[in-house]
Amino acid sequence: MTILVIAEHNNDRVRTSTRNTIAAAKDIADKTGADIHVLVAGKDCAGAATGASQIEHVAKVLRADAPHYEHGLAENISNLVVANADAYSYIMAPGSTFGRNIMPRIAALLDVQQVSDILSVEGEKTFTRPIYGGQAIATVESTDEKTILTVRTTGFDAVAAEGGSAPVEDIDSQDDAKLSTFVSLEESKSERPELSSANIVVSGGRGVGSKDDFKLIEDLADKLGAAVGASRVAVDSGYVPNDYQVGQTGKVVAPNLYMAVGISGAIQHLAGMKDSKVIVAINKDEEAPIFQIADYGLVADLFDAVPELIEKL
Amino acid sequence: MKILVPVKRAIDYKVKVHVKSDNSGVELSNVKMSMNPFDEIAVEEATKLKEAGKATEIVAVSIGPDKAQETIRTAMAIGADRGILVKTDAPTDLGGVEPLAVAKALKAIVEKEQPDLVIMGKQSIDDDSNQTGQMLAALLGWGQATFASKVDLEDGKAVVTREIDGGLETISVSTPAIITTDLRLNEPRYASLPNIMKAKKKPLEEMNPEDVGVEFSPRVKILSVKEPAKREAGVMVESVDELIDKLKNEAKVI
Ligand SMILES: Cc1cc2nc3c(=O)[nH]c(=O)nc-3n(C[C@H](O)[C@H](O)[C@H](O)COP(=O)(O)OP(=O)(O)OC[C@H]3O[C@@H](n4cnc5c(N)ncnc54)[C@H](O)[C@@H]3O)c2cc1C
Ligand SMILES: Nc1ncnc2c1ncn2[C@@H]1O[C@H](COP(=O)(O)O)[C@@H](O)[C@H]1O
Numbered sequence: 001m002t003i004l005v006i007a008e009h010n011n012d013r014v015r016t017s018t019r020n021t022i023a024a025a026k027d028i029a030d031k032t033g034a035d036i037h038v039l040v041a042g043k044d045c046a047g048a049a050t051g052a053s054q055i056e057h058v059a060k061v062l063r064a065d066a067p068h069y070e071h072g073l074a075e076n077i078s079n080l081v082v083a084n085a086d087a088y089s090y091i092m093a094p095g096s097t098f099g100r101n102i103m104p105r106i107a108a109l110l111d112v113q114q115v116s117d118i119l120s121v122e123g124e125k126t127f128t129r130p131i132y133g134g135q136a137i138a139t140v141e142s143t144d145e146k147t148i149l150t151v152r153t154t155g156f157d158a159v160a161a162e163g164g165s166a167p168v169e170d171i172d173s174q175d176d177a178k179l180s181t182f183v184s185l186e187e188s189k190s191e192r193p194e195l196s197s198a199n200i201v202v203s204g205g206r207g208v209g210s211k212d213d214f215k216l217i218e219d220l221a222d223k224l225g226a227a228v229g230a231s232r233v234a235v236d237s238g239y240v241p242n243d244y245q246v247g248q249t250g251k252v253v254a255p256n257l258y259m260a261v262g263i264s265g266a267i268q269h270l271a272g273m274k275d276s277k278v279i280v281a282i283n284k285d286e287e288a289p290i291f292q293i294a295d296y297g298l299v300a301d302l303f304d305a306v307p308e309l310i311e312k313l
Numbered sequence: 314m315k316i317l318v319p320v321k322r323a324i325d326y327k328v329k330v331h332v333k334s335d336n337s338g339v340e341l342s343n344v345k346m347s348m349n350p351f352d353e354i355a356v357e358e359a360t361k362l363k364e365a366g367k368a369t370e371i372v373a374v375s376i377g378p379d380k381a382q383e384t385i386r387t388a389m390a391i392g393a394d395r396g397i398l399v400k401t402d403a404p405t406d407l408g409g410v411e412p413l414a415v416a417k418a419l420k421a422i423v424e425k426e427q428p429d430l431v432i433m434g435k436q437s438i439d440d441d442s443n444q445t446g447q448m449l450a451a452l453l454g455w456g457q458a459t460f461a462s463k464v465d466l467e468d469g470k471a472v473v474t475r476e477i478d479g480g481l482e483t484i485s486v487s488t489p490a491i492i493t494t495d496l497r498l499n500e501p502r503y504a505s506l507p508n509i510m511k512a513k514k515k516p517l518e519e520m521n522p523e524d525v526g527v528e529f530s531p532r533v534k535i536l537s538v539k540e541p542a543k544r545e546a547g548v549m550v551e552s553v554d555e556l557i558d559k560l561k562n563e564a565k566v567i
Pocket of ligand 2: 319320321322349351352374375376377409410412415433434435436437438440441442443444445446
């Protein structure tokens with residue numbers, strides 16, 4: 001029995017989400033005795049393949065190197081995975097936008113009902129997953145012969161990046177499906193830690209009021225070495241780029257410390273941060289729902305409290 | 314150009330969900346139901362394309378209970394010209410029919426209707442699967458552009474900007490294709506009263522699962538549904554100094 005994990009990477013390096021996914025695969029391996037293989041499909045992706053081979057618990061790395069795998073287009077990656085699927089009982093990927101885009105396509109081609117966003121492994125084919133924006137947790141059992149999963153990365157601590165020494169095997173690429181082509185990427189570059197895996201996240205909402213004032217949130221984040229997040233309204237209003245959104249339909253984070261500033265605490269926002277270890281809320285409305293889940297609440301005008309925090313930290 | 318828009322009847326996004334005491338599902342009796350918000354965005358986008366003279370007909374499709382007629386009427390009040398309901402009695406409190414079965418039903422309808430484009434939501438806010446569009450694209454052998462925040466139609470292709478984890482990616486996909494909507498694609502309009510009245514007269518065709526040749530029995534068994542772990546009640550602090558002290562000395566997170 002073998003598990004295939006589809007690596008998320010940038011051709012040079014494997015992303016942390018891949019190691020969270022391998023952690024989930026390891027939980028399945030512990031119950032089934034399965035081996036874990038990792039697929040690295042990309043262009044000039046030797047760096048990522050070498051990185052994958054060093055991750056602990058990995059038994060083998062499959063590398064497919066071709067120009068049309070450079071940007072992870074769903075049509076091409078899914079054809080590649082399906083062509084190699086016979087050997088695998090489980091196929092898994094991170095529940096990031098990369099995994100969400102490709103996995104259902106693979107599942108449908110293999111006639112499997114995918115299980116999205118697993119939080120834990122309860123049995124060989126039994127998993128928990130959040131529904132209704134995390135307002136309920138379902139325990140589900142897959143009855144298909146193959147099991148296809150995406151993994152909620154905050155549910156699994158990443159396995160170590162070092163310690164493995166798996167062989168890398170080159171596999172044939174499939175033809176370019178030519179259904180879609182990459183045009184451009186407007187990457188949001190930041191010196192700050194990555195939002196999904198940061199230790200501390202400082203998020204701002206509508207209360208911050210403007211793009212200029214959002215600098216306050218950024219300054220506080222920098223003081224704490226934190227990543228910056230935002231509510232949907234802050235993104236919609238153009239204070240920050242789209243990939244800062246935390247929530248049911250944005251990123252899910254579970255840092256040691258999450259600070260929500262000028263955020264009311266809508267169900268959809270809570271869905272993305274309520275598993276944080278410590279939650280701080282700063283809001284001028286003492287009735288704001290965010291206070292119901294905050295470990296420490298401060299009723300204050302953020303334009304007073306945040307500068308004071310920055311000064312005193 | 315004809316556009317197909319799948320729309321799902323789901324819990325209203327403002328409703329707080331309660332798990333049933335026997336852990337079999339969630340409480341939906343007397344709960345407000347609406348069109349899945351991402352599907353509203355899809356209907357709006359199709360309507361805009363029609364208003365811009367790029368689309369000629371919009372067909373809204375739902376797979377669900379009798380009541381999903383209301384959802385189709387809502388789509389018509391925004392701008393859909395006609396509707397198709399595939400009726401099932403699958404329980405709706407856990408998200409209704411599974412994505413793979415929905416995709417198979419939609420495939421049958423696409424083959425009959427021959428649309429040039431399918432625009433649908435990226436995710437249902439009940440089952441949070443985020444699967445159906447990608448599955449439909451796979452079954453049809455079409456290209457897919459998921460999580461769209463901008464769509465430009467050109468000759469034989471759609472240029473789509475996608476909201477991804479690292480920023481904004483633009484791809485070009487040959488049409489016919491599947492596009493799934495993200496929050497910032499547009500802001501759905503409120504249907505006007507005259508349009509709600511007009512929607513009542515638009516044609517709505519009903520079908521049975523046999524008509525689309527799909528077996529709707531679930532592949533993933535739901536064993537139980539529980540409330541998420543509750544957080545301990547926290548404390549209110551009086552000042553920034555107290556907050557810093559707590560974070561340093563009590564929580565030890567900074
Ligand atoms: C389909 C769908 C998906 C969604 N997905 C997401 C998602 O993924 N993430 C997300 O965040 N939202 C999401 N939303 C939106 C969500 O429902 C809320 O609208 C949003 O989270 C509210 O953002 P906010 O808290 O910044 O704004 P508001 O709710 O307007 O809250 C602003 C808060 O700031 C406080 N405030 C104002 N001024 C000050 C000040 N000077 N000092 C201190 N406090 C102040 C106010 O008291 C208020 O509590 C989604 C909605 C839908 C329909
Ligand atoms: N029962 C259904 N009827 C019509 N459309 C649906 C149905 N289920 C899902 N969809 C469509 O598929 C999208 C993604 O749903 P899901 O894969 O369940 O997250 C939704 O936003 C709808 O556009």
